[in-house]
Amino acid sequence: MTDLQRAAKMLKAADGIMILTHTHPDGDTVGAGFALFHALKALGKRCFVANADPIPPSLLSVSGAERLPVEFEPDFIVAVDVAETSLLGALAPYGERADLCVDHHKSNKRYAGFTLLDEAASSAGEIVYDLLGLLGVAMTPEIASALYAALSTDTGCFRYRNNTPKTMRAAAETMEAGADFGSMNKIFFETVSKERALLLRELYGNMEIFSGGRLVVSFIDIHNFPEDDYDGLSGELRKIEGVAAAVLLRRTGADEYKLSARSNAGFDCSALCAVFGGGGHVGAAGATVTGDLADCVGRVKAAMEAELRRNA
Amino acid sequence: MTDLQRAAKMLKAADGIMILTHTHPDGDTVGAGFALFHALKALGKRCFVANADPIPPSLLSVSGAERLPVEFEPDFIVAVDVAETSLLGALAPYGERADLCVDHHKSNKRYAGFTLLDEAASSAGEIVYDLLGLLGVAMTPEIASALYAALSTDTGCFRYRNNTPKTMRAAAETMEAGADFGSMNKIFFETVSKERALLLRELYGNMEIFSGGRLVVSFIDIHNFPEDDYDGLSGELRKIEGVAAAVLLRRTGADEYKLSARSNAGFDCSALCAVFGGGGHVGAAGATVTGDLADCVGRVKAAMEAELRRNA
Numbered sequence: 001m002t003d004l005q006r007a008a009k010m011l012k013a014a015d016g017i018m019i020l021t022h023t024h025p026d027g028d029t030v031g032a033g034f035a036l037f038h039a040l041k042a043l044g045k046r047c048f049v050a051n052a053d054p055i056p057p058s059l060l061s062v063s064g065a066e067r068l069p070v071e072f073e074p075d076f077i078v079a080v081d082v083a084e085t086s087l088l089g090a091l092a093p094y095g096e097r098a099d100l101c102v103d104h105h106k107s108n109k110r111y112a113g114f115t116l117l118d119e120a121a122s123s124a125g126e127i128v129y130d131l132l133g134l135l136g137v138a139m140t141p142e143i144a145s146a147l148y149a150a151l152s153t154d155t156g157c158f159r160y161r162n163n164t165p166k167t168m169r170a171a172a173e174t175m176e177a178g179a180d181f182g183s184m185n186k187i188f189f190e191t192v193s194k195e196r197a198l199l200l201r202e203l204y205g206n207m208e209i210f211s212g213g214r215l216v217v218s219f220i221d222i223h224n225f226p227e228d229d230y231d232g233l234s235g236e237l238r239k240i241e242g243v244a245a246a247v248l249l250r251r252t253g254a255d256e257y258k259l260s261a262r263s264n265a266g267f268d269c270s271a272l273c274a275v276f277g278g279g280g281h282v283g284a285a286g287a288t289v290t291g292d293l294a295d296c297v298g299r300v301k302a303a304m305e306a307e308l309r310r311n312a
Numbered sequence: 313m314t315d316l317q318r319a320a321k322m323l324k325a326a327d328g329i330m331i332l333t334h335t336h337p338d339g340d341t342v343g344a345g346f347a348l349f350h351a352l353k354a355l356g357k358r359c360f361v362a363n364a365d366p367i368p369p370s371l372l373s374v375s376g377a378e379r380l381p382v383e384f385e386p387d388f389i390v391a392v393d394v395a396e397t398s399l400l401g402a403l404a405p406y407g408e409r410a411d412l413c414v415d416h417h418k419s420n421k422r423y424a425g426f427t428l429l430d431e432a433a434s435s436a437g438e439i440v441y442d443l444l445g446l447l448g449v450a451m452t453p454e455i456a457s458a459l460y461a462a463l464s465t466d467t468g469c470f471r472y473r474n475n476t477p478k479t480m481r482a483a484a485e486t487m488e489a490g491a492d493f494g495s496m497n498k499i500f501f502e503t504v505s506k507e508r509a510l511l512l513r514e515l516y517g518n519m520e521i522f523s524g525g526r527l528v529v530s531f532i533d534i535h536n537f538p539e540d541d542y543d544g545l546s547g548e549l550r551k552i553e554g555v556a557a558a559v560l561l562r563r564t565g566a567d568e569y570k571l572s573a574r575s576n577a578g579f580d581c582s583a584l585c586a587v588f589g590g591g592g593h594v595g596a597a598g599a600t601v602t603g604d605l606a607d608c609v610g611r612v613k614a615a616m617e618a619e620l621r622r623n624a
Contacts, residue, residue: 026479157467157470158470158480158483159502163493165485165488168484168487171470172478172480181475189471192552197519200516201517204509205514205517207509207513209506209509238511240506241506295462
């Protein structure tokens with residue numbers, strides 16, 4: 001029996017099922033979770049999705065109004081897109097009792113009774129898609145929309161390296177089955193919050209391209225916007241043609257900045273961040289820098305130039 | 313015989329083939345053109361792609377180094393993604409003699425001997441994909457990369473409303489056949505030129521959100537960057553949550569600005585632009601505004617507010 005078949009068998013035998021999604025919910029945990037929810041409902045099971053954090057407005061069309069009733073005591077627990085129980089926040093105690101985990105993260109901690117892990121899958125949603133057939137559930141428009149949300153968001157709309165021909169065909173099937181992909185694409189990929197627009201103003205307005213166009217630094221003074229609005233800002237600077245590395249300083253206190261470094265080939269962000277007591281990976285790392293802004297920017301630029309020379 | 317079969321038959325019978333691509337070449341005309349080129353080469357035909365404008369650097373991996381030899385006198389001419397001969401620049405005389413046109417634009421002027429038009433296709437590349445089977449040509453990595461370029465760029469990486477399940481499956485096939493989609497996605501969708509970054513600085517830096525967040529206006533003073541870098545800037549402003557309409561003024565002379573208006577539902581851009589002697593569509597329109605900057609911005613804001621009230 002394959003792992004997929006085993007997971008399907010467990011779900012078919014179960015009832016009173018709690019589906020766990022992770023904190024800071026994204027399109028994959030919500031989409032995969034609700035696709036599974038609708039599939040289990042279609043099999044006549046009692047079933048609820050328990051969200052570790054409130055669903056963001058952009059995903060409410062996927063989740064609908066389903067909420068965990070306070071008195072629901074699960075007989076079977078399945079975690080979706082949750083690599084470790086610490087990602088469950090207040091629901092962590094349920095995670096520790098999880099019977100099944102459906103995940104695509106290599107880093108999965110194997111905390112569940114059985115872990116259906118497919119690292120080659122673009123998303124947890126893609127694994128739920130695989131389960132549908134084995135569960136004998138047809139793809140309704142509700143399931144299709146939930147799966148499309150998972151597949152599209154975890155691949156940056158079919159653009160990242162985790163996107164595969166299989167992902168594309170699964171998405172094609174959800175589109176045919178009634179996924180509301182037009183509206184979702186607009187909400188997920190064509191909408192910028194006002195706060196984000198104001199952060200972009202600071203990002204580009206304070207941008208300094210130096211070292212012959214090989215390095216970029218910028219800073220953001222606004223510190224009280226929703227956390228999601230700050231996502232990926234240093235990555236926007238890394239996209240600039242010819243740039244080896246980009247650093248964004250974001251104010252976190254009176255004289256304190258969070259440093260995010262992102263690089264293309266030939267620049268080690270973790271070495272740069274080590275200078276400031278931080279760390280991370282070659283392509284992405286972070287640190288905390290203290291001092292007044294001009295001083296911080298100056299030290300960061302000098303360290304970036306030194307790291308660029310070291311890699312030359 | 314279907315139109316597709318008829319076009320395939322014409323191509324099979326032809327030799328000495330000139331493939332025409334349009335001015336301001338994009339991923340579709342270049343990708344579809346070179347996919348067809350490689351397919352016809354595989355059939356042993358003499359064949360050249362004649363590009364109305366130089367291929368931009370981002371598409372050189374698709375086009376390779378093939379160039380029209382000065383002395384090439386075609387026996388058969390096929391235009392790809394060219395809705396009318398005026399889009400052929402200096403090559404227009406060849407367009408007027410075109411035997412075949414492969415296109416997906418509803419506005420196609422039917423200038424060719426035979427027009428293979430599929431308005432439901434996401435791109436001309438998708439139609440060339442359909443032709444491959446009828447031509448009996450296998451999808452080589454070169455053809456696959458060219459088609460992927462066409463499919464991905466004309467759909468904004470599978471995000472726009474012209475993207476269909478068929479597009480997704482065709483793209484999946486190109487990915488399996490060796491399209492270098494990872495590199496192409498990075499170049500097409502994850503790279504921002506330095507000039508573009510400087511324009512984004514002006515776009516967001518000069519942005520003014522008004523009328524309770526329903527309207528946005530901005531202006532760009534830089535006027536000497538490559539034309540491609542200005543593409544879609546007003547669309548970026550329209551993405552801001554809650555915004556009904558966005559206007560970008562771009563300096564084109566001492567006291568002259570090009571106005572680009574973009575709107576979501578409930579705002580008529582063509583009515584707005586008519587105030588300034590311009591025109592266009594409900595969702596996208598343009599005009600020319602003259603006067604000093606502060607005066608132009610003031611008049612545009614007043615006209616936007618009037619149009620918003622008219623639609624309320």
